[in-house]
Amino acid sequence: MAKITIPLGPQHPALKEPENFMLVLDGEQICDATVNLGYNHRGIEKAAENRNYIQDIYLLERICGICSHSHVSCYIGCVEEIAKVEVPQRAKAIRTLVAELERIHSHLLWLGVAAYEMGFETMFMYTWRDREQVLDCLEMLSGNRVHYGINTLGGVRRDINAQQAKEIIKKINYLEERTKYYVNLATEEPTVLARTQNVGKLPYKVALERNALGPTARASGVKMDVRKQEPYFIYDKLDFEMITYDSEDVFGRVVVRVLELVESYKIIKQVLSALPEGAISVKVPWKIPAGESVFRYEAPRGEDIHYVKSNGSEIPERVKVRAPTLSNFQSIPYMLKGDYLADVPITIAAIDPCMSCTDRAVVYDAKNGKTRTFDWEELRKYSIEFYKKKGVNFSTK
């Protein structure tokens, strides 16, 4: 049979965000797939170089609406390291609390979207209804449902009182009860098993080779979680487990995320039971001394890395964001090969793609209006030259 190429996206009912996949089909089976990005590219990194450190908090929060706290915490971690600020323990605890609430909201959201892609709409409605409980907690803590803006340089903006803590525990107890049901559903329901088992295989070796991150990697048995490997905030004092699973398929990714929900509930209860007393923020100078820093953060989708370079003024010289989805995208063509067309939406959804996080690097040549692609060597040379001009020498020579 002749092979045909079909495009999937940028506007497609199975995709919630603009992205494009070119699928080469042999009948119902996929022989090859390529990922095209750039539809969501807004130029945030460049915009961050034109705003001051405080304004950047609110700009970088809008990289992504789902993991907004992750990006800001990561950026703030860099800036605080350069400025050598000691953040109060209470602020760190509140940041951890919001981070875990965000993880719950993101995983519940994902569970719903995955169920929707499987054709299991009832579960989609259930998880999204329960997700409202977490959003209520976040709204109570920060004043907003999606972009919390709880972080500020040197601490957090809002304190938490005993009544709020009680309310959060109440809602978490409810969610814990519901999650037991989801664990049963995800591991026993025959329709879920039929749609997820042996779909989108990603063996351990390939996961390492293609740099899969977060739950995608953990479902292939890779033990990686920044919260354990390089604890930030107060994660070194908390008792929780790193969830891994070795089924190496979509089913494993469902199981890992559902069990991570349970761990997040545990973390939240620990944080609230031992909330340190004291100030919630310290003063940070308007101008940040010259320096550079990298911060690693475990976002709901995987490891998020920010790099900030300051030059002594109130505006950062360079902000670089490496979102987890960009890294996870390398595994998608591998997962899709040999699978059936009907499994494409759930396989793509299984890495929990977040395009708004990812689309920040495309080369656009304004002179002839064409996008230009670099091969690896060219790109490397170009970046070394570019940074040499700015006074940074990355080359080993």
Add this chain to the structure above:
Amino acid sequence: MKIKEKIILWSRLKSPWILHFNTGACNGCDIEIVDALTPKYDVERFGLVLKATPRHADVLVVSGPVTRQQAKRLKRIYEQMPEPKFVLAVGACACSGGVFDGCYSVLGGLDKIIPVSAYIPGCPVRPEAIIDGVVKLIGALESGAKKEIEAK
């Protein structure tokens, strides 16, 4: 008014079908749009159903500032929709470009590319605001249609 026109108007007001399109949003507005469709807010009680293709949709719900890559796709999707068509700009970015106004790959608000029927501000918009916008749009459609009928 002919009976055929009456039936078309009635079905259009009772059940406007929507198409959601992301032109470069941060996902904040998108999850709130989906939130409005799920049990707590349940915008389906106004007859709204999320559709997969522009050819079936009456209302185009757009979130996000228009990026260079998405502008021509947005135009094409708008042209594929059958008449009469309506556009809802959801969120500060779709209304005016929001925080991304001035970025090199952002063209700005939605109204620079296609005509907009209603703006819903907020960063991100709350589901209540989306419901309010939708109800106001339906109200405007009704009064507009009635005026048209009277003019005939």
